[in-house]
Amino acid sequence: MPYLFTLLLSLILISSAYCQELAQEGYVVLANGDTLYGQVQRLKQTFGGLKFLNKIRYWDTEGKRKKYALSSLSAYKAGNETYRKYRLEEAQAFSILNSYYQVVPYGGEETFLRVLKEGPLCLYEYEWIDGTDDYVSSFPLFKRADEKMMVRATQGIFGLKKKVLRAYFSDCPELQRKLESGFFKLPFEVINYYNTQCASSIMP
Numbered sequence: 001m002p003y004l005f006t007l008l009l010s011l012i013l014i015s016s017a018y019c020q021e022l023a024q025e026g027y028v029v030l031a032n033g034d035t036l037y038g039q040v041q042r043l044k045q046t047f048g049g050l051k052f053l054n055k056i057r058y059w060d061t062e063g064k065r066k067k068y069a070l071s072s073l074s075a076y077k078a079g080n081e082t083y084r085k086y087r088l089e090e091a092q093a094f095s096i097l098n099s100y101y102q103v104v105p106y107g108g109e110e111t112f113l114r115v116l117k118e119g120p121l122c123l124y125e126y127e128w129i130d131g132t133d134d135y136v137s138s139f140p141l142f143k144r145a146d147e148k149m150m151v152r153a154t155q156g157i158f159g160l161k162k163k164v165l166r167a168y169f170s171d172c173p174e175l176q177r178k179l180e181s182g183f184f185k186l187p188f189e190v191i192n193y194y195n196t197q198c199a200s201s202i203m204p
Contacts, residue, residue: 023039
């Protein structure tokens with residue numbers, strides 16, 4: 001009897017460890033490229049006091065429900081938030097305080113990045129859930145659409161990583177000068193300038 005009680009209690013605790021968000025209009029993109037539209041709900045599970053997003057619950061247009069592991073998806077959208085999967089590895093040869101990351105086909109860390117803006121230069125956000133209060137920590141990453149390298153845009157409360165970004169944007173001297181002068185304060189200002197003023201001038 002004590003064993004049965006312990007088993008039932010464990011099942012209850014495991015069940016309660018899941019934290020669901022409300023289902024929202026969106027889609028899931030399967031690993032084979034198929035896009036399925038419907039209602040999407042993100043599921044998080046608690047392990048050792050930390051919460052991790054590890055599954056997606058999906059309802060098709062006829063109300064049929066299915067659950068997907070993130071490993072089986074390449075992207076998804078829930079409401080206004082779009083996430084795209086990348087496999088990232090810290091690029092040791094270029095790393096300055098964990099500033100550079102390489103998109104790799106194998107190994108590395110499989111993670112979904114929140115899409116902030118896409119174009120010739122893309123802006124993504126790396127997110128993780130910090131502690132047990134659902135607080136989301138994050139940092140932004142720049143990536144040129146035709147490259148496998150990503151660069152961290154900010155360093156916490158210290159703002160833009162000017163030295164790193166000046167090296168990354170060697171193809172746009174005017175942007176480098178504006179970074180040096182402190183003209184830009186936010187990643188969105190940098191990406192808007194690059195995509196309107198730099199990308200068009202360097203395209204063949």
